[in-house]
Amino acid sequence: MIRYKTIMKDGTAEQIIDKSRFIGYVKPVETREEAEAFVAQIKNKHKDATHNVPAFIIGDQFQLQWASDDGEPQGTSGAPIVQMLVKEGITNLALVITRYFGGIKLGTGGLVRAYTSTAKLAVRDAGICAVKEMYVMAVKLDYTFHGKLQNLSLKHKAFQIRNTVYEDAVTVELSMDPDQTAEVNALLSDLTGGNAEICWESRELAKVLEE
Numbered sequence: 001m002i003r004y005k006t007i008m009k010d011g012t013a014e015q016i017i018d019k020s021r022f023i024g025y026v027k028p029v030e031t032r033e034e035a036e037a038f039v040a041q042i043k044n045k046h047k048d049a050t051h052n053v054p055a056f057i058i059g060d061q062f063q064l065q066w067a068s069d070d071g072e073p074q075g076t077s078g079a080p081i082v083q084m085l086v087k088e089g090i091t092n093l094a095l096v097i098t099r100y101f102g103g104i105k106l107g108t109g110g111l112v113r114a115y116t117s118t119a120k121l122a123v124r125d126a127g128i129c130a131v132k133e134m135y136v137m138a139v140k141l142d143y144t145f146h147g148k149l150q151n152l153s154l155k156h157k158a159f160q161i162r163n164t165v166y167e168d169a170v171t172v173e174l175s176m177d178p179d180q181t182a183e184v185n186a187l188l189s190d191l192t193g194g195n196a197e198i199c200w201e202s203r204e205l206a207k208v209l210e211e
Helices: 032-045 078-088 107-126 143-156 178-192
Strands: 002-007 011-017 020-028 051-058 064-067 093-100 128-141 160-166 170-176 197-209
Touching: 002 020, 011 107, 020 032, 020 107, 032 051, 032 064, 032 093, 051 078, 064 078, 078 093, 078 107, 093 107, 107 128, 128 143, 128 178, 143 160, 143 170, 143 178, 170 178
Parallel strands: none
Antiparallel strands: 002 128, 011 020, 020 093, 051 064, 051 093, 128 170, 128 197, 160 170
């Protein structure tokens, strides 16, 4: 089940609009402190910029939303970025759009388009992903079944192999959608003749890159 959408990694983008240079920076964050530290880092990097417009959204229900116009006309930069992100359903990220003024005024509509389009480009570079609730279990099995399990994971797509530990037997971590657990357990039973040992099970949130 998809809980929310966010970004996979840090992203950047740059474009020139009517001689003004816009540089977008985005980072996945989970706390206000992380977001504020990222904003401070970018502002320090571009001390000489005309504007460094920050925005961040945190929480699976977009509980924390904050932005600043940083000297641009009110409502032309920070707020439209947040509105765009909420509309797209993207959270847990911080953005800074740096502007070096090129001498040509863009007007209210032009500023909104410039800032939101730069933000979209940076988010696209970071990679939009879904955060899903996943079921994870560690399975201990004989070495003779290991290669068959790897082939099964590639063929069947019902689960993914994450980590593998090689000892007296092989312990493999398998990740899957919660509604596929019964199917995967049946596959394991068929593969090993019922000799696979489940060491532990848990549920966690995981990022899955959107196609």
